[in-house]
Amino acid sequence: MNPDDSGEPGGNLTCGRCQARLEPTKTQFSYLGHSFHTEVPACPVCGQVFISEELARGRMVEVETSLEDK
Amino acid sequence: MTEERLAERTYSLCPVCLRRVPAERAERDGAICLERTCGEHGFFSTPIWKNRLDFREWTKEAVRLGSRSNPDCPSSCGLCASHVRDTCCMLLEVTHECDLRSCRFCFADAHKKNDAPALKQVTGWLRRFVKPRQTFLQLSGGEPTTREDLPEIVADARRLGCKYIQLNTNGIRLANDLEYVRALADSGLSFVFLQFDGTDDETYRRLRGREMMGVKQRAIENCGRFNLGVTLVPTVVQGVNDDRLGDIVRFAVSLSPVVRGVHFQPVCYMGRIPGDISAYGRLTLDELMEGIYLQAEDILGGAELFPSCCDHPLCGFHGAFVVTDDGKLYALHREKPQNTDCCADAARRNREFIGSKWQRPPAGGCCCGDDETGPDGLADLGYFASRVKSHSFTISGMAFQDAGNMDLERLASCSLHVYRDGATVPFCARYLTPLGS
Numbered sequence: 001m002n003p004d005d006s007g008e009p010g011g012n013l014t015c016g017r018c019q020a021r022l023e024p025t026k027t028q029f030s031y032l033g034h035s036f037h038t039e040v041p042a043c044p045v046c047g048q049v050f051i052s053e054e055l056a057r058g059r060m061v062e063v064e065t066s067l068e069d070k
Numbered sequence: 071m072t073e074e075r076l077a078e079r080t081y082s083l084c085p086v087c088l089r090r091v092p093a094e095r096a097e098r099d100g101a102i103c104l105e106r107t108c109g110e111h112g113f114f115s116t117p118i119w120k121n122r123l124d125f126r127e128w129t130k131e132a133v134r135l136g137s138r139s140n141p142d143c144p145s146s147c148g149l150c151a152s153h154v155r156d157t158c159c160m161l162l163e164v165t166h167e168c169d170l171r172s173c174r175f176c177f178a179d180a181h182k183k184n185d186a187p188a189l190k191q192v193t194g195w196l197r198r199f200v201k202p203r204q205t206f207l208q209l210s211g212g213e214p215t216t217r218e219d220l221p222e223i224v225a226d227a228r229r230l231g232c233k234y235i236q237l238n239t240n241g242i243r244l245a246n247d248l249e250y251v252r253a254l255a256d257s258g259l260s261f262v263f264l265q266f267d268g269t270d271d272e273t274y275r276r277l278r279g280r281e282m283m284g285v286k287q288r289a290i291e292n293c294g295r296f297n298l299g300v301t302l303v304p305t306v307v308q309g310v311n312d313d314r315l316g317d318i319v320r321f322a323v324s325l326s327p328v329v330r331g332v333h334f335q336p337v338c339y340m341g342r343i344p345g346d347i348s349a350y351g352r353l354t355l356d357e358l359m360e361g362i363y364l365q366a367e368d369i370l371g372g373a374e375l376f377p378s379c380c381d382h383p384l385c386g387f388h389g390a391f392v393v394t395d396d397g398k399l400y401a402l403h404r405e406k407p408q409n410t411d412c413c414a415d416a417a418r419r420n421r422e423f424i425g426s427k428w429q430r431p432p433a434g435g436c437c438c439g440d441d442e443t444g445p446d447g448l449a450d451l452g453y454f455a456s457r458v459k460s461h462s463f464t465i466s467g468m469a470f471q472d473a474g475n476m477d478l479e480r481l482a483s484c485s486l487h488v489y490r491d492g493a494t495v496p497f498c499a500r501y502l503t504p505l506g507s
Contacts, residue, residue: 070422
Protein backbone atom coordinates (compact mmCIF):
# COMPACT_ATOMS: atom_id res chain seq x y z
CA MET A 1 0.00 0.00 0.00
CA ASN A 2 1.17 3.49 -0.76
CA PRO A 3 -0.30 6.00 1.64
CA ASP A 4 -0.58 9.66 0.78
CA ASP A 5 -0.95 12.54 3.20
CA SER A 6 -4.59 13.39 2.61
CA GLY A 7 -5.45 12.74 6.28
CA GLU A 8 -8.75 11.13 5.34
CA PRO A 9 -9.95 8.20 7.44
CA GLY A 10 -8.47 5.10 5.85
CA GLY A 11 -6.29 7.40 3.80
CA ASN A 12 -6.17 8.07 0.11
CA LEU A 13 -4.34 4.81 -0.29
CA THR A 14 -3.31 3.10 -3.48
CA CYS A 15 -2.64 -0.58 -3.93
CA GLY A 16 1.10 -1.27 -4.26
CA ARG A 17 0.42 -4.09 -6.68
CA CYS A 18 -2.33 -2.64 -8.90
CA GLN A 19 -1.85 1.09 -8.32
CA ALA A 20 -5.62 1.36 -7.92
CA ARG A 21 -7.03 3.65 -5.27
CA LEU A 22 -8.37 1.72 -2.27
CA GLU A 23 -12.08 1.99 -1.59
CA PRO A 24 -13.93 1.52 1.69
CA THR A 25 -15.20 -2.06 1.54
CA LYS A 26 -17.23 -4.17 3.96
CA THR A 27 -14.83 -6.97 4.86
CA GLN A 28 -15.30 -10.21 6.80
CA PHE A 29 -13.02 -11.30 9.67
CA SER A 30 -13.08 -14.66 11.45
CA TYR A 31 -11.61 -15.74 14.77
CA LEU A 32 -12.22 -18.86 16.84
CA GLY A 33 -15.38 -19.69 14.95
CA HIS A 34 -16.88 -16.19 15.12
CA SER A 35 -17.30 -13.93 12.09
CA PHE A 36 -17.50 -10.16 12.03
CA HIS A 37 -17.36 -7.48 9.40
CA THR A 38 -16.24 -3.91 9.27
CA GLU A 39 -15.39 -1.42 6.57
CA VAL A 40 -11.71 -1.20 5.62
CA PRO A 41 -9.88 0.20 2.56
CA ALA A 42 -9.59 -2.50 -0.12
CA CYS A 43 -8.22 -2.66 -3.65
CA PRO A 44 -11.11 -2.89 -6.13
CA VAL A 45 -8.88 -4.84 -8.51
CA CYS A 46 -7.09 -7.52 -6.45
CA GLY A 47 -9.11 -7.33 -3.22
CA GLN A 48 -6.10 -6.75 -0.96
CA VAL A 49 -7.17 -4.91 2.22
CA PHE A 50 -5.38 -2.40 4.39
CA ILE A 51 -5.67 -2.88 8.17
CA SER A 52 -4.60 0.23 10.02
CA GLU A 53 -2.45 -0.10 13.11
CA GLU A 54 -5.21 1.62 15.04
CA LEU A 55 -7.71 -1.08 14.08
CA ALA A 56 -5.26 -3.95 14.52
CA ARG A 57 -4.00 -2.90 17.93
CA GLY A 58 -7.32 -1.50 19.11
CA ARG A 59 -10.68 -2.97 18.37
CA MET A 60 -9.38 -6.21 16.85
CA VAL A 61 -7.28 -7.07 19.90
CA GLU A 62 -10.21 -6.27 22.17
CA VAL A 63 -12.51 -8.58 20.26
CA GLU A 64 -9.92 -11.36 20.07
CA THR A 65 -9.27 -11.17 23.79
CA SER A 66 -12.97 -11.36 24.57
CA LEU A 67 -13.28 -14.52 22.49
CA GLU A 68 -10.38 -16.28 24.16
CA ASP A 69 -11.24 -18.23 27.27
CA LYS A 70 -9.28 -17.65 30.47
CA MET B 71 -15.30 -52.87 24.51
CA THR B 72 -16.32 -51.76 27.98
CA GLU B 73 -14.68 -48.80 29.67
CA GLU B 74 -12.48 -49.56 32.65
CA ARG B 75 -14.23 -49.11 35.95
CA LEU B 76 -13.39 -45.79 37.58
CA ALA B 77 -11.13 -45.94 40.64
CA GLU B 78 -9.21 -42.72 41.29
CA ARG B 79 -7.16 -42.39 44.45
CA THR B 80 -7.18 -39.25 46.50
CA TYR B 81 -7.39 -38.21 50.16
CA SER B 82 -10.41 -37.13 52.11
CA LEU B 83 -11.59 -36.62 55.68
CA CYS B 84 -13.79 -38.52 58.06
CA PRO B 85 -16.96 -36.39 58.13
CA VAL B 86 -17.31 -36.93 61.86
CA CYS B 87 -13.83 -36.45 63.33
CA LEU B 88 -12.18 -34.74 60.30
CA ARG B 89 -9.28 -37.21 60.41
CA ARG B 90 -7.39 -37.41 57.09
CA VAL B 91 -8.00 -40.74 55.33
CA PRO B 92 -7.16 -42.29 51.94
CA ALA B 93 -10.15 -42.16 49.60
CA GLU B 94 -11.28 -43.25 46.19
CA ARG B 95 -13.58 -41.82 43.56
CA ALA B 96 -15.49 -44.91 42.54
CA GLU B 97 -18.66 -45.93 40.75
CA ARG B 98 -21.59 -46.98 42.88
CA ASP B 99 -25.25 -47.26 41.93
CA GLY B 100 -24.84 -45.30 38.71
CA ALA B 101 -23.01 -42.40 40.31
CA ILE B 102 -19.40 -41.46 41.08
CA CYS B 103 -18.92 -41.48 44.84
CA LEU B 104 -16.16 -40.37 47.16
CA GLU B 105 -15.52 -43.38 49.39
CA ARG B 106 -13.36 -43.69 52.50
CA THR B 107 -13.16 -45.47 55.81
CA CYS B 108 -12.36 -43.98 59.19
CA GLY B 109 -10.95 -46.46 61.73
CA GLU B 110 -13.21 -45.02 64.39
CA HIS B 111 -16.36 -43.99 62.51
CA GLY B 112 -16.58 -46.47 59.67
CA PHE B 113 -17.25 -46.34 55.92
CA PHE B 114 -18.62 -43.31 54.10
CA SER B 115 -19.74 -42.97 50.48
CA THR B 116 -20.88 -39.59 49.15
CA PRO B 117 -22.11 -39.00 45.59
CA ILE B 118 -20.00 -36.38 43.80
CA TRP B 119 -21.16 -36.87 40.19
CA LYS B 120 -24.37 -38.39 38.87
CA ASN B 121 -23.25 -39.05 35.31
CA ARG B 122 -25.41 -36.41 33.67
CA LEU B 123 -22.18 -35.39 31.89
CA ASP B 124 -19.06 -37.46 31.12
CA PHE B 125 -16.98 -37.50 34.31
CA ARG B 126 -13.67 -38.46 32.67
CA GLU B 127 -14.02 -35.83 29.98
CA TRP B 128 -14.95 -33.12 32.48
CA THR B 129 -12.06 -33.86 34.84
CA LYS B 130 -9.28 -34.70 32.40
CA GLU B 131 -7.43 -31.41 32.97
CA ALA B 132 -7.41 -31.76 36.76
CA VAL B 133 -4.08 -31.37 38.54
CA ARG B 134 -3.66 -34.74 40.23
CA LEU B 135 -2.58 -34.93 43.83
CA GLY B 136 -0.07 -37.75 43.35
CA SER B 137 2.88 -37.78 45.66
CA ARG B 138 2.80 -34.06 46.33
CA SER B 139 0.03 -34.33 48.94
CA ASN B 140 0.99 -32.77 52.23
CA PRO B 141 0.33 -35.32 55.02
CA ASP B 142 -0.70 -32.44 57.30
CA CYS B 143 -3.37 -31.22 54.84
CA PRO B 144 -5.71 -29.66 55.78
CA SER B 145 -5.09 -29.49 59.53
CA SER B 146 -2.06 -27.21 59.19
CA CYS B 147 -3.63 -24.98 56.53
CA GLY B 148 -2.35 -21.98 55.44
CA LEU B 149 -1.18 -22.49 51.95
CA CYS B 150 1.76 -24.88 51.78
CA ALA B 151 4.31 -25.82 49.14
CA SER B 152 1.94 -28.54 47.90
CA HIS B 153 -0.81 -26.06 47.10
CA VAL B 154 -1.23 -25.74 43.34
CA ARG B 155 -2.92 -22.39 42.84
CA ASP B 156 -2.10 -18.85 43.71
CA THR B 157 -4.84 -16.61 45.11
CA CYS B 158 -7.45 -15.56 42.60
CA CYS B 159 -9.87 -13.97 45.08
CA MET B 160 -9.07 -13.12 48.70
CA LEU B 161 -12.04 -13.13 51.03
CA LEU B 162 -11.88 -10.94 54.11
CA GLU B 163 -14.43 -11.20 56.91
CA VAL B 164 -15.04 -7.67 58.15
CA THR B 165 -17.69 -8.63 60.70
CA HIS B 166 -19.57 -11.62 62.07
CA GLU B 167 -22.69 -9.57 62.63
CA CYS B 168 -25.65 -10.04 60.30
CA ASP B 169 -28.95 -8.23 59.80
CA LEU B 170 -30.71 -11.36 58.56
CA ARG B 171 -29.75 -14.26 60.85
CA SER B 172 -32.79 -16.34 59.86
CA CYS B 173 -31.07 -18.24 57.04
CA ARG B 174 -31.44 -22.00 57.10
CA PHE B 175 -27.93 -22.30 55.63
CA CYS B 176 -25.03 -19.93 56.34
CA PHE B 177 -21.43 -20.95 55.69
CA ALA B 178 -20.21 -18.29 58.07
CA ASP B 179 -22.80 -19.08 60.75
CA ALA B 180 -23.17 -15.32 61.20
CA HIS B 181 -25.03 -14.29 64.32
CA LYS B 182 -22.78 -12.50 66.77
CA LYS B 183 -23.33 -8.85 67.50
CA ASN B 184 -20.97 -5.94 67.93
CA ASP B 185 -17.83 -7.94 67.32
CA ALA B 186 -16.64 -6.19 64.20
CA PRO B 187 -12.89 -5.48 64.17
CA ALA B 188 -11.90 -1.82 64.25
CA LEU B 189 -11.23 -0.08 60.95
CA LYS B 190 -7.57 0.26 61.92
CA GLN B 191 -7.29 -3.50 62.32
CA VAL B 192 -8.99 -4.20 58.98
CA THR B 193 -6.65 -1.76 57.25
CA GLY B 194 -3.71 -3.50 58.90
CA TRP B 195 -4.86 -6.84 57.47
CA LEU B 196 -5.22 -5.29 54.04
CA ARG B 197 -1.68 -3.94 54.23
CA ARG B 198 -0.40 -7.45 54.84
CA PHE B 199 -1.90 -9.16 51.83
CA VAL B 200 -2.85 -6.61 49.17
CA LYS B 201 -0.66 -6.73 46.08
CA PRO B 202 -1.02 -3.47 44.17
CA ARG B 203 -2.79 -3.77 40.80
CA GLN B 204 -3.41 -7.48 41.40
CA THR B 205 -5.57 -8.25 44.41
CA PHE B 206 -9.19 -9.25 43.92
CA LEU B 207 -10.75 -8.62 47.32
CA GLN B 208 -14.12 -9.94 48.44
CA LEU B 209 -15.51 -8.17 51.49
CA SER B 210 -17.55 -10.73 53.37
CA GLY B 211 -18.76 -11.57 56.83
CA GLY B 212 -21.27 -11.88 58.45
CA GLU B 213 -23.03 -9.14 56.55
CA PRO B 214 -20.45 -6.47 55.67
CA THR B 215 -23.06 -3.73 55.24
CA THR B 216 -23.83 -3.80 58.97
CA ARG B 217 -20.65 -1.71 59.23
CA GLU B 218 -21.17 2.03 58.94
CA ASP B 219 -17.53 2.43 57.95
CA LEU B 220 -17.60 -0.08 55.07
CA PRO B 221 -17.07 2.73 52.51
CA GLU B 222 -13.88 3.65 54.40
CA ILE B 223 -12.68 0.05 54.19
CA VAL B 224 -13.36 0.11 50.45
CA ALA B 225 -11.45 3.38 50.14
CA ASP B 226 -8.50 1.97 52.11
CA ALA B 227 -8.45 -1.17 49.95
CA ARG B 228 -8.47 0.96 46.84
CA ARG B 229 -5.72 3.21 48.20
CA LEU B 230 -3.57 0.18 48.93
CA GLY B 231 -3.92 -0.92 45.32
CA CYS B 232 -6.68 -3.56 45.14
CA LYS B 233 -7.61 -4.03 41.52
CA TYR B 234 -11.11 -5.36 42.12
CA ILE B 235 -13.24 -4.96 45.25
CA GLN B 236 -16.35 -7.09 45.54
CA LEU B 237 -19.05 -6.87 48.19
CA ASN B 238 -20.70 -10.12 49.29
CA THR B 239 -24.13 -9.14 50.63
CA ASN B 240 -27.74 -10.12 51.25
CA GLY B 241 -28.76 -6.75 49.78
CA ILE B 242 -30.92 -5.47 52.66
CA ARG B 243 -28.85 -2.36 53.32
CA LEU B 244 -28.33 -1.72 49.60
CA ALA B 245 -32.09 -1.86 49.08
CA ASN B 246 -32.91 0.54 51.89
CA ASP B 247 -30.08 3.06 51.99
CA LEU B 248 -29.34 4.76 48.70
CA GLU B 249 -26.74 7.10 50.22
CA TYR B 250 -24.83 4.10 51.54
CA VAL B 251 -24.73 2.63 48.03
CA ARG B 252 -23.52 5.96 46.70
CA ALA B 253 -20.76 6.08 49.32
CA LEU B 254 -19.61 2.56 48.42
CA ALA B 255 -19.53 3.39 44.73
CA ASP B 256 -17.72 6.69 45.34
CA SER B 257 -15.15 4.86 47.50
CA GLY B 258 -14.23 2.55 44.65
CA LEU B 259 -16.34 -0.60 45.05
CA SER B 260 -16.07 -2.61 41.81
CA PHE B 261 -19.14 -4.85 41.92
CA VAL B 262 -21.63 -6.65 44.12
CA PHE B 263 -22.12 -10.37 44.82
CA LEU B 264 -25.80 -10.52 45.75
CA GLN B 265 -27.34 -13.47 47.58
CA PHE B 266 -30.23 -14.30 45.27
CA ASP B 267 -31.96 -17.68 45.64
CA GLY B 268 -34.96 -17.25 43.37
CA THR B 269 -37.46 -14.94 41.80
CA ASP B 270 -40.35 -15.69 44.19
CA ASP B 271 -40.92 -15.02 47.87
CA GLU B 272 -41.68 -18.64 48.68
CA THR B 273 -38.04 -19.57 47.98
CA TYR B 274 -36.84 -16.86 50.36
CA ARG B 275 -39.31 -17.89 53.06
CA ARG B 276 -37.92 -21.40 52.91
CA LEU B 277 -34.22 -20.56 52.71
CA ARG B 278 -33.97 -17.18 54.43
CA GLY B 279 -36.92 -17.20 56.79
CA ARG B 280 -38.61 -14.14 55.27
CA GLU B 281 -39.86 -12.68 51.99
CA MET B 282 -37.04 -10.90 50.17
CA MET B 283 -37.82 -10.56 46.49
CA GLY B 284 -38.68 -6.87 46.84
CA VAL B 285 -35.43 -6.30 48.71
CA LYS B 286 -33.40 -7.98 45.98
CA GLN B 287 -35.05 -5.93 43.23
CA ARG B 288 -34.47 -2.64 45.06
CA ALA B 289 -30.85 -3.56 45.79
CA ILE B 290 -30.21 -4.23 42.09
CA GLU B 291 -31.97 -1.01 41.11
CA ASN B 292 -29.92 1.03 43.57
CA CYS B 293 -26.65 -0.50 42.40
CA GLY B 294 -27.64 0.34 38.85
CA ARG B 295 -28.02 4.01 39.77
CA PHE B 296 -24.32 4.16 40.60
CA ASN B 297 -23.06 1.96 37.78
CA LEU B 298 -22.25 -0.96 40.09
CA GLY B 299 -22.45 -4.34 38.39
CA VAL B 300 -24.34 -7.06 40.26
CA THR B 301 -23.79 -10.81 40.08
CA LEU B 302 -26.66 -12.92 41.42
CA VAL B 303 -25.59 -15.75 43.72
CA PRO B 304 -28.20 -18.47 44.31
CA THR B 305 -27.70 -21.16 46.91
CA VAL B 306 -29.30 -24.11 45.13
CA VAL B 307 -31.07 -26.68 47.30
CA GLN B 308 -32.75 -29.82 46.01
CA GLY B 309 -36.49 -29.64 46.38
CA VAL B 310 -36.44 -25.92 47.18
CA ASN B 311 -35.16 -24.01 44.16
CA ASP B 312 -33.43 -26.48 41.86
CA ASP B 313 -36.43 -26.14 39.53
CA ARG B 314 -36.00 -22.33 39.39
CA LEU B 315 -32.61 -22.16 37.66
CA GLY B 316 -34.07 -21.07 34.33
CA ASP B 317 -36.22 -18.40 36.01
CA ILE B 318 -33.14 -17.00 37.73
CA VAL B 319 -31.12 -16.85 34.50
CA ARG B 320 -33.98 -15.21 32.59
CA PHE B 321 -34.52 -12.67 35.37
CA ALA B 322 -30.79 -11.87 35.44
CA VAL B 323 -30.58 -11.44 31.67
CA SER B 324 -33.64 -9.16 31.72
CA LEU B 325 -31.73 -6.82 34.05
CA SER B 326 -28.57 -6.67 31.93
CA PRO B 327 -26.39 -4.61 31.90
CA VAL B 328 -26.71 -3.92 35.65
CA VAL B 329 -26.80 -7.67 36.34
CA ARG B 330 -23.57 -9.19 35.00
CA GLY B 331 -24.21 -12.84 35.60
CA VAL B 332 -25.42 -15.65 37.83
CA HIS B 333 -23.03 -17.61 40.05
CA PHE B 334 -24.76 -20.78 41.25
CA GLN B 335 -23.67 -22.48 44.45
CA PRO B 336 -25.09 -25.93 45.27
CA VAL B 337 -25.82 -26.05 48.98
CA CYS B 338 -22.99 -27.38 51.10
CA TYR B 339 -22.99 -28.24 54.72
CA MET B 340 -20.73 -25.87 56.61
CA GLY B 341 -21.35 -23.29 59.29
CA ARG B 342 -25.06 -23.13 60.15
CA ILE B 343 -26.83 -26.17 58.73
CA PRO B 344 -30.08 -27.98 59.52
CA GLY B 345 -29.88 -30.86 62.00
CA ASP B 346 -30.88 -33.46 59.42
CA ILE B 347 -29.08 -32.76 56.17
CA SER B 348 -30.27 -35.97 54.53
CA ALA B 349 -33.50 -34.19 53.61
CA TYR B 350 -31.53 -31.84 51.33
CA GLY B 351 -29.43 -34.43 49.52
CA ARG B 352 -26.35 -33.80 47.44
CA LEU B 353 -26.82 -31.66 44.37
CA THR B 354 -23.76 -32.42 42.24
CA LEU B 355 -22.13 -30.10 39.76
CA ASP B 356 -23.29 -32.12 36.75
CA GLU B 357 -26.87 -32.18 38.04
CA LEU B 358 -26.74 -28.42 38.41
CA MET B 359 -25.43 -27.93 34.88
CA GLU B 360 -28.03 -30.29 33.47
CA GLY B 361 -30.70 -28.26 35.25
CA ILE B 362 -29.38 -25.04 33.73
CA TYR B 363 -29.21 -26.57 30.25
CA LEU B 364 -32.77 -27.87 30.45
CA GLN B 365 -34.42 -24.95 32.20
CA ALA B 366 -32.66 -22.14 30.34
CA GLU B 367 -32.56 -23.80 26.93
CA ASP B 368 -34.61 -21.02 25.35
CA ILE B 369 -32.11 -18.37 26.30
CA LEU B 370 -28.87 -20.39 26.11
CA GLY B 371 -29.46 -21.56 22.56
CA GLY B 372 -27.32 -24.68 22.95
CA ALA B 373 -24.30 -22.91 24.45
CA GLU B 374 -21.95 -24.96 26.60
CA LEU B 375 -20.54 -24.47 30.07
CA PHE B 376 -16.87 -25.31 30.68
CA PRO B 377 -14.85 -26.59 33.66
CA SER B 378 -13.12 -24.18 35.96
CA CYS B 379 -9.58 -23.48 34.77
CA CYS B 380 -8.45 -21.86 37.96
CA ASP B 381 -9.74 -24.36 40.49
CA HIS B 382 -10.30 -28.11 40.20
CA PRO B 383 -12.80 -29.07 37.45
CA LEU B 384 -15.06 -30.61 40.12
CA CYS B 385 -15.20 -27.23 41.87
CA GLY B 386 -16.75 -25.11 39.17
CA PHE B 387 -17.92 -24.21 35.69
CA HIS B 388 -18.27 -21.07 33.64
CA GLY B 389 -19.68 -19.67 30.46
CA ALA B 390 -19.20 -16.17 29.04
CA PHE B 391 -21.77 -14.39 26.92
CA VAL B 392 -22.99 -11.14 25.47
CA VAL B 393 -26.64 -10.23 25.96
CA THR B 394 -28.14 -9.53 22.55
CA ASP B 395 -30.65 -6.78 21.77
CA ASP B 396 -33.48 -9.29 21.86
CA GLY B 397 -32.51 -10.64 25.28
CA LYS B 398 -30.72 -13.82 24.25
CA LEU B 399 -27.24 -14.97 25.19
CA TYR B 400 -24.51 -15.03 22.56
CA ALA B 401 -21.77 -17.46 23.65
CA LEU B 402 -18.22 -16.13 23.46
CA HIS B 403 -16.50 -19.47 23.90
CA ARG B 404 -17.36 -22.51 21.86
CA GLU B 405 -14.66 -24.98 22.75
CA LYS B 406 -13.44 -26.35 26.05
CA PRO B 407 -10.09 -24.76 26.99
CA GLN B 408 -7.19 -27.21 26.73
CA ASN B 409 -4.20 -27.92 28.94
CA THR B 410 -5.20 -25.49 31.61
CA ASP B 411 -3.15 -27.26 34.26
CA CYS B 412 0.05 -25.99 32.72
CA CYS B 413 -0.98 -22.37 33.17
CA ALA B 414 1.18 -21.16 36.01
CA ASP B 415 -0.75 -17.93 36.02
CA ALA B 416 -4.22 -19.49 36.07
CA ALA B 417 -5.23 -17.39 39.07
CA ARG B 418 -4.21 -14.16 37.36
CA ARG B 419 -6.00 -15.09 34.16
CA ASN B 420 -9.16 -16.01 36.06
CA ARG B 421 -9.03 -12.81 38.06
CA GLU B 422 -8.87 -10.71 34.91
CA PHE B 423 -11.55 -12.80 33.24
CA ILE B 424 -13.97 -12.31 36.13
CA GLY B 425 -13.08 -8.70 36.75
CA SER B 426 -13.49 -7.67 33.15
CA LYS B 427 -16.88 -9.34 32.93
CA TRP B 428 -18.40 -8.31 36.26
CA GLN B 429 -17.21 -4.71 36.29
CA ARG B 430 -19.28 -2.30 34.28
CA PRO B 431 -17.47 0.11 31.96
CA PRO B 432 -17.45 3.74 33.13
CA ALA B 433 -20.82 5.45 32.95
CA GLY B 434 -21.52 7.67 29.96
CA GLY B 435 -21.09 5.16 27.19
CA CYS B 436 -18.19 3.27 25.78
CA CYS B 437 -15.37 5.22 24.21
CA CYS B 438 -14.13 2.42 22.03
CA GLY B 439 -16.91 1.30 19.78
CA ASP B 440 -20.25 1.96 18.22
CA ASP B 441 -22.98 1.97 20.83
CA GLU B 442 -25.82 1.91 18.35
CA THR B 443 -26.76 -1.38 16.83
CA GLY B 444 -27.19 -1.64 13.08
CA PRO B 445 -29.02 -4.18 10.96
CA ASP B 446 -26.17 -6.66 11.38
CA GLY B 447 -26.16 -6.62 15.19
CA LEU B 448 -23.23 -8.46 16.77
CA ALA B 449 -21.79 -9.35 13.36
CA ASP B 450 -20.65 -5.73 13.13
CA LEU B 451 -17.14 -5.61 14.62
CA GLY B 452 -17.53 -2.15 16.13
CA TYR B 453 -20.87 -2.91 17.73
CA PHE B 454 -19.60 -6.24 19.06
CA ALA B 455 -16.55 -4.56 20.62
CA SER B 456 -18.82 -2.11 22.37
CA ARG B 457 -21.51 -4.60 23.38
CA VAL B 458 -19.07 -7.16 24.80
CA LYS B 459 -18.04 -4.55 27.35
CA SER B 460 -21.39 -3.01 28.11
CA HIS B 461 -23.54 -6.17 28.17
CA SER B 462 -21.18 -8.90 29.30
CA PHE B 463 -22.83 -11.80 31.12
CA THR B 464 -21.52 -14.93 32.82
CA ILE B 465 -23.12 -18.13 34.03
CA SER B 466 -20.86 -19.81 36.51
CA GLY B 467 -21.00 -22.14 39.46
CA MET B 468 -18.91 -23.18 42.39
CA ALA B 469 -19.43 -26.35 44.37
CA PHE B 470 -17.96 -25.81 47.80
CA GLN B 471 -16.77 -28.81 49.77
CA ASP B 472 -17.86 -29.78 53.24
CA ALA B 473 -16.88 -32.55 55.63
CA GLY B 474 -19.13 -34.95 53.75
CA ASN B 475 -17.41 -34.66 50.36
CA MET B 476 -14.01 -33.10 51.05
CA ASP B 477 -11.50 -34.21 48.41
CA LEU B 478 -8.01 -32.98 49.20
CA GLU B 479 -7.03 -33.04 45.52
CA ARG B 480 -9.70 -30.42 44.94
CA LEU B 481 -8.63 -28.45 47.98
CA ALA B 482 -5.04 -28.32 46.69
CA SER B 483 -6.25 -26.54 43.54
CA CYS B 484 -8.39 -23.98 45.35
CA SER B 485 -7.81 -20.34 44.38
CA LEU B 486 -10.52 -18.78 46.57
CA HIS B 487 -8.74 -17.98 49.79
CA VAL B 488 -9.69 -16.48 53.13
CA TYR B 489 -7.37 -14.19 55.04
CA ARG B 490 -7.66 -14.79 58.75
CA ASP B 491 -5.34 -14.35 61.72
CA GLY B 492 -2.39 -13.70 59.45
CA ALA B 493 -2.90 -16.87 57.40
CA THR B 494 -4.24 -17.46 53.90
CA VAL B 495 -6.54 -20.49 53.90
CA PRO B 496 -8.57 -22.16 51.10
CA PHE B 497 -12.26 -21.30 51.51
CA CYS B 498 -13.48 -24.84 52.16
CA ALA B 499 -10.78 -25.48 54.77
CA ARG B 500 -11.65 -22.27 56.58
CA TYR B 501 -15.34 -23.09 56.96
CA LEU B 502 -15.02 -26.86 57.41
CA THR B 503 -17.58 -28.09 59.94
CA PRO B 504 -17.85 -31.67 61.28
CA LEU B 505 -21.13 -33.32 60.34
CA GLY B 506 -21.95 -34.83 63.71
CA SER B 507 -21.65 -38.36 64.87
